[in-house]
Amino acid sequence: MLAFVALLLVVVVGMSGAYWAYKKYRAKQRQEFRYEGTMMLKREGADAEALRESMSSDAVLERVINDYDLVNRWELADVDAAKARIREKFHVSVTGLEVRISYQDRDKELAQNLLTALVQSVYSKSQPQLPAAE
Numbered sequence: 001m002l003a004f005v006a007l008l009l010v011v012v013v014g015m016s017g018a019y020w021a022y023k024k025y026r027a028k029q030r031q032e033f034r035y036e037g038t039m040m041l042k043r044e045g046a047d048a049e050a051l052r053e054s055m056s057s058d059a060v061l062e063r064v065i066n067d068y069d070l071v072n073r074w075e076l077a078d079v080d081a082a083k084a085r086i087r088e089k090f091h092v093s094v095t096g097l098e099v100r101i102s103y104q105d106r107d108k109e110l111a112q113n114l115l116t117a118l119v120q121s122v123y124s125k126s127q128p129q130l131p132a133a134e
Helices: 002-029 048-055 058-068 079-089 108-126
Strands: 033-040 090-095 098-105
Touching: 033 108, 048 090, 048 108, 058 079, 058 108, 079 090, 079 098, 098 108
Parallel strands: none
Antiparallel strands: 033 098, 090 098
16 A cells, blocks of 8 residues: 555656646747847937837838748748738837847747848948949
């Protein structure tokens, strides 16, 4: 009888450990990686929403969606769904001259690449376009 109780106790403790490991594994699958960066503005008082809108304009998002084939990667219906998903996970805040920009996704490398592409879209707009050399 004592052996049966000891065996039952070992089974219960073992199952609780397996359940804990399973919960930890499931939480890891749903984990999202956040990439964040800061930029400095030339003048104070910039509008965070205007900066966000310039980075998440339709033209910029369509280029990023096509470059990374996000519609197929995320198994979405169309480009508009991919735009909505990017806009949902993209955050911009302005404090004085400092701009904090972040993006999060389950794919670590994709999150970093998307944030870089969105930030570079602002730099490419601010740089004057030089005529092509003939």
